[in-house]
Amino acid sequence: MALILVTGAASGLGHNTANALADDGHDVVVHVRDPGRLTHADDSVRWKGVVTGDLADLDEIRDVARQASGFGRFDAVIHNAGVMNRPEDATVNTIAPYLLTALMEKPARLVYLSSSMHRTGSTDLRRLTDGSASYDDSKLWVTALALAFASRWEGTSSHAVDPGWVPTRMGGRGAPDDLTAGHETQVWLATHPDPIPSSGGYWHHRQTQTPHPASQDPDFQTQLLQALESHTGVRLD
Template sequence: MKRTPPLTALVTGANRGIGFEVGRQLGRHGLDVILTGRDAGSVASAVRELRNDGLQVIGEELDVASEASVVACAARLEQQGQRVDVLVNNAGVYPAGDLLTSPARTITEAMAVNFFGALWTARAWMPEMNRRGYGRVVNVTSGYGSFAEGLGGPAAYAISKAALNALTVRLSQEARGDVKVNAVCPGWVRTRMGGSGAPRTVEEGADTVVWLATLPADGPSGGLFRNRRPIPW
């Protein structure tokens, strides 16, 4: 009997925090994992740590804010015969300030990473998912990007995450076959971004991300989730 190869997941912003924990948990679920990040050294350290745990992991340098970097990464993986079955768009920035007084670069960086980063990666890997008829795309967003929750928090962050939410809905409409696209609010998590006072552990923050990344064929698509439950946009 021909053995089916394991699925492969690519996680952005995976050298630390939620992304790293998502990589660990997906590896423990039996997936091959591609950890990516802007800093090649920290990505390499993260890969070594997960390999020491016996997981099948490789690393790639990737700046999601740069379409050229995404295209180059996709080309390298294709040359290596690597496919991407699961895409977790976790990379993000959390700039402070409001819309009327923040420097323009603050707003453009938030959009470049939090919104365009997920768009560029989806354009790089989702078409092949559609052709194969299988894929999972998970966009890590925030309740601050929810209209129902008031678009709170720093302005550029909230607006960029609201755009990411809209992207999630539209990508789900362009999905074909058993390709599912969802967004997740992991909550306030103790990471470098979340700070030491956050109430949730990285394991708790990663849980719903991993759940969405490993959904069965009858699972949801086009939704926003927190604690494995749908919440309003």
């Protein structure tokens, strides 16, 4: 049994991920922006706890980290929360995963939600903080972030996952990919007992793929971490 945090779990992929983990007997702590969106009657008994906060706000991200840390060291953290085509794309999709990771005790496993759209993202890191970042940019950066942690933290595995274009509120009802397959890789990476490469994979439906070259570039990873440290005032150990 593992203690696992899932961000953005009020609905969609995050909710399905949290429920699948709980059904497998794990202790699941969920993050939601608005607790009023937790409308399923069995949620409160299924999960170990709930932390709340808006991941578009730096102060609230810090508070989410504080709340989550109250449960102790997590075995795995799944950074699922995301937004698309909003001014806060960079903050929710990239800055929040960085800040939560930097502020919390290192888990054994980290999983970050990416997207196939990361392949058309920009490496211009000025866009990280000037309000011009696109969804594609933010997903390239979080993919690079996942792979950066993989090479920097011994004893912690870190992976990025493309869940596919699935029919969630973000993806839309007409999305062509399978909703169930959309969360299975995250669950597997967070809990599988066998070595799966130890760290640094970019995954789609339990198969590794080749991500944007910049995400694997140590120089770009360093530039990204420096930009995130400068913006948040929080240095990565």
